[in-house]
Amino acid sequence: MNALDVLLWVVAPYVALTVFVLGHMWRYRYDKFGWTTRSSQMYESRLLRIGSPLFHFGILVVLLGHIGGLVIPKSWTEAVGVSEEAYHAGAVVLGTIAGIATLGGLAILIYRRRTVGPVFTATTRNDKLMYAVLSVTIVLGLAATVVANVVGTGYDYRTTISPWFRSIFSFSPDPALMAGAPILFQLHALSALLLFAIWPFTRLVHMLTAPIGYLTRPYIVYRSRADQPTGARTPRRGWEPSR
Amino acid sequence: MRLMAQLAMVMNLDKCIGCHTCSVTCKQAWTNRAGVEYVWFNNVETRPGQGYPRTYQDQDKWKGGWELNRRGRLRLKAGGRLKKLFTIFANPLMPSIQDYYEPWTYDYDRLFSAPASEDTPVARPKSLITGKNTKITWSANWDDNLAGGPELTSADPVLRKLSDQVKLEFEQAFMFYLPRICEHCLNPSCVASCPSGAMYKRSEDGIVLVDQDRCRGWRMCVTGCPYKKVYFNHRTGKAEKCTFCYPRVEVGIPTVCSETCVGRLRYLGLLLYDADRVAEAASVPDEKDLYEAQKSVLLDPHDPEVIAAARTAGIPEDWLEAARNSPIHKLIFEYGVALPLHPEYRTMPMVWYIPPLSPVVDVLANTGHDGEDAGNLFGAIDALRIPIGYLAELFTAGDPEPVRAALRRLAAMRSYMRRLNLGQDPDESIAAAVGMSGGQVEGMHRLLALAPYDERYVIPKAHAEQGAQLEETATGCSLDYDGGPGMNGPFGEASGMPAPMAVENFHALRERQAGDDLEDAGELRGRVNLLNWDGKGTPDGLFPKRNRDKS
Numbered sequence: 001m002n003a004l005d006v007l008l009w010v011v012a013p014y015v016a017l018t019v020f021v022l023g024h025m026w027r028y029r030y031d032k033f034g035w036t037t038r039s040s041q042m043y044e045s046r047l048l049r050i051g052s053p054l055f056h057f058g059i060l061v062v063l064l065g066h067i068g069g070l071v072i073p074k075s076w077t078e079a080v081g082v083s084e085e086a087y088h089a090g091a092v093v094l095g096t097i098a099g100i101a102t103l104g105g106l107a108i109l110i111y112r113r114r115t116v117g118p119v120f121t122a123t124t125r126n127d128k129l130m131y132a133v134l135s136v137t138i139v140l141g142l143a144a145t146v147v148a149n150v151v152g153t154g155y156d157y158r159t160t161i162s163p164w165f166r167s168i169f170s171f172s173p174d175p176a177l178m179a180g181a182p183i184l185f186q187l188h189a190l191s192a193l194l195l196f197a198i199w200p201f202t203r204l205v206h207m208l209t210a211p212i213g214y215l216t217r218p219y220i221v222y223r224s225r226a227d228q229p230t231g232a233r234t235p236r237r238g239w240e241p242s243r
Numbered sequence: 244m245r246l247m248a249q250l251a252m253v254m255n256l257d258k259c260i261g262c263h264t265c266s267v268t269c270k271q272a273w274t275n276r277a278g279v280e281y282v283w284f285n286n287v288e289t290r291p292g293q294g295y296p297r298t299y300q301d302q303d304k305w306k307g308g309w310e311l312n313r314r315g316r317l318r319l320k321a322g323g324r325l326k327k328l329f330t331i332f333a334n335p336l337m338p339s340i341q342d343y344y345e346p347w348t349y350d351y352d353r354l355f356s357a358p359a360s361e362d363t364p365v366a367r368p369k370s371l372i373t374g375k376n377t378k379i380t381w382s383a384n385w386d387d388n389l390a391g392g393p394e395l396t397s398a399d400p401v402l403r404k405l406s407d408q409v410k411l412e413f414e415q416a417f418m419f420y421l422p423r424i425c426e427h428c429l430n431p432s433c434v435a436s437c438p439s440g441a442m443y444k445r446s447e448d449g450i451v452l453v454d455q456d457r458c459r460g461w462r463m464c465v466t467g468c469p470y471k472k473v474y475f476n477h478r479t480g481k482a483e484k485c486t487f488c489y490p491r492v493e494v495g496i497p498t499v500c501s502e503t504c505v506g507r508l509r510y511l512g513l514l515l516y517d518a519d520r521v522a523e524a525a526s527v528p529d530e531k532d533l534y535e536a537q538k539s540v541l542l543d544p545h546d547p548e549v550i551a552a553a554r555t556a557g558i559p560e561d562w563l564e565a566a567r568n569s570p571i572h573k574l575i576f577e578y579g580v581a582l583p584l585h586p587e588y589r590t591m592p593m594v595w596y597i598p599p600l601s602p603v604v605d606v607l608a609n610t611g612h613d614g615e616d617a618g619n620l621f622g623a624i625d626a627l628r629i630p631i632g633y634l635a636e637l638f639t640a641g642d643p644e645p646v647r648a649a650l651r652r653l654a655a656m657r658s659y660m661r662r663l664n665l666g667q668d669p670d671e672s673i674a675a676a677v678g679m680s681g682g683q684v685e686g687m688h689r690l691l692a693l694a695p696y697d698e699r700y701v702i703p704k705a706h707a708e709q710g711a712q713l714e715e716t717a718t719g720c721s722l723d724y725d726g727g728p729g730m731n732g733p734f735g736e737a738s739g740m741p742a743p744m745a746v747e748n749f750h751a752l753r754e755r756q757a758g759d760d761l762e763d764a765g766e767l768r769g770r771v772n773l774l775n776w777d778g779k780g781t782p783d784g785l786f787p788k789r790n791r792d793k794s
Contacts, residue, residue: 049333211328
């Protein structure tokens with residue numbers, strides 16, 4: 001274990017996570033107005049109608065897969081009778097399909113963004129950076145899966161990467177676990193860390209406000225002018241309205 | 244009973260000359276910004292015509308508003324909550340910019356910068372969406388005054404509901420203008436469609452607003468609104484809509500569109516309604532009953548029981564007084580001439596219309612009859628099936644009776660008042676023929692033809708005890724816009740919370756009142772609000788800084 005390992009697998013994750021958490025808090029506090037999907041559907045919907053659901057549903061499955069692979073320890077799945085082979089086969093099949101859907105959707109969306117005039121005009125430098133990092137992360141992730149598990153003999157990341165991932169959150173980071181992982185997995189992890197670090201400052205923030213509450217709230221929302229409106233600033237100390 | 248107050252509007256279509264002043268002043272006040280070039284909170288449509296956006300009334304296509312499900316319960320026509328969430332990544336029912344129009348400007352610079360040549364330089368249209376040269380093919384009122392002829396008008400979704408033969412006659416006979424703003428519905432389907440809960444109905448006055456800080460740009464409100472009066476700001480990625488000029492009505496002055504209406508055809512006032520009965524009334528099985536159902540939700544402000552309930556609900560006395568004097572209530576109930584726009588969308592719209600009589604009068608006059616004789620008018624109203632049919636599709640879900648009744652009352656008023664103007668004796672039988680008294684007819688004539696400002700606009704002010712909140716309402720400080728002076732914070736521009744205006748003014752004024760020294764009178768935190776400048780001294784920031792070291 002050398003200094004580089006510590007830098008990459010201990011320092012970098014914590015920096016990325018800190019920026020991710022504090023960045024979102026800062027953005028939510030100071031830039032609620034900028035917190036939006038900034039949809040470009042008004043400009044073009046033919047390509048979007050294929051690309052966007054493909055990408056978004058794909059990435060949701062990918063997200064679930066990552067939770068299953070990284071968060072749930074191998075011993076738990078084995079305790080309920082899922083053998084390594086069964087898990088592995090399921091993960092590879094589902095992961096590859098979802099990964100290809102995600103990548104295909106993203107390709108359509110990027111093609112659309114570049115070729116449809118109004119959409120390209122509405123693309124900021126921030127968006128371009130985000131697209132680059134996001135694409136690299138997805139490509140590396142898919143490549144790691146395909147190279148190791150479809151072409152190669154198989155790599156059990158649940159004995160190395162997953163414990164490393166969990167060790168970050170239990171504040172006992174173990175860089176040695178990650179140092180031995182194949183290079184594609186390492187690169188995927190690093191690009192993901194970069195993605196998390198820029199996340200709060202891009203349009204990706206819309207993910208954190210996915211409108212799940214819509215399923216349970218009443219249809220018609222009433223709000224009083226007199227109430228402290230949600231989302232607006234709180235009065236300064238000493239200026240609270242009388243009750 | 245859950246009693247609530249609602250600010251409502253009535254427009255008298257008989258007086259609309261289609262001048263678009265309301266649209267232009269509204270645009271100047273609210274939507275003269277990048278990203279909302281195509282947005283018209285107020286627009287004026289020629290009927291028959293396609294409307295704005297094109298064919299927005301075709302709910303088979305756009306699926307706005309509510310419908311009844313098999314069990315007779317209300318559900319969003321575009322689909323329920325789950326369907327909304329599953330189509331959130333690409334809303335299949337969202338109008339594209341082409342359904343509105345591609346906003347443009349002209350390359351005016353070319354007129355000055357073009358080198359001398361034999362040809363006159365031309366300012367070519369440039370798209371504001373792409374920045375490229377563009378061809379103008381549509382706009383907000385492209386079919387104004389039936390421009391484009393039958394080719395365009397035949398796409399009118401209302402006209403398409405009438406039969407072919409009727410269509411043809413109609414095109415020869417009849418044209419009128421329909422100014423539209425947001426309906427500020429009692430049962431708003433845009434609010435119900437918003438996944439983030441950013442849209443809301445204000446409980447004090449029923450104005451429907453979008454919280455710009457909570458809107459996430461999911462675009463479902465655009466689909467949900469059957470009137471297509473929620474727009475998507477394509478630059479900020481947030482929904483925007485007519486605000487009923489809430490900063491104006493809060494202090495008792497009318498909306499910009501009403502204030503600037505040349506024909507003085509708009510009326511503003513308060514209605515009281517029972518919020519608990521809205522859903523029940525909106526789900527009556529027969530669409531033709533919706534007009535009466537909508538009326539039944541509105542309460543009589545003179546009824547002692549209603550007054551008692553309003554007091555329990557905390558509605559202030561001056562608001563109750565305003566509700567009693569409301570021109571809206573009079574036009575809907577006492578005179579019975581105001582009708583809601585498309586009640587069949589089941590949203591309980593709160594901008595009402597007095598149907599236009601003048602096309603009927605014109606037909607009579609053009610055929611050599613006396614267009615102001617009661618008998619002739621009544622006969623014509625009964626005989627002119629087509630205008631009635633069209634108006635009924637607009638205002639009463641196809642039921643011609645309420646439209647006919649409203650037009651007969653307008654006709655009776657014309658004949659009755661003409662006799663008075665000519666110095667003849669009032670003819671009570673004319674009034675009686677439409678179920679009114681002569682006094683009522685005169686009252687209606689006063690309200691429709693003569694009423695001064697404070698009778699047309701009866702707007703109760705928001706309450707002084709709520710004053711602290713008024714300036715800092717949900718949509719925040721008006722200086723919070725992108726790059727505005729309110730945006731300064733620890734991370735540079737566009738971050739940090741601006742000091743509320745009230746606080747800033749308070750401190751500035753106190754410092755100046757308490758200060759003895761003319762020299763210190765400049766303490767205004769580096770900027771000068773000329774509203775507060777009392778002419779004492781020259782505060783910093785009043786003039787650009789000079790380099791004093793030089794002297």
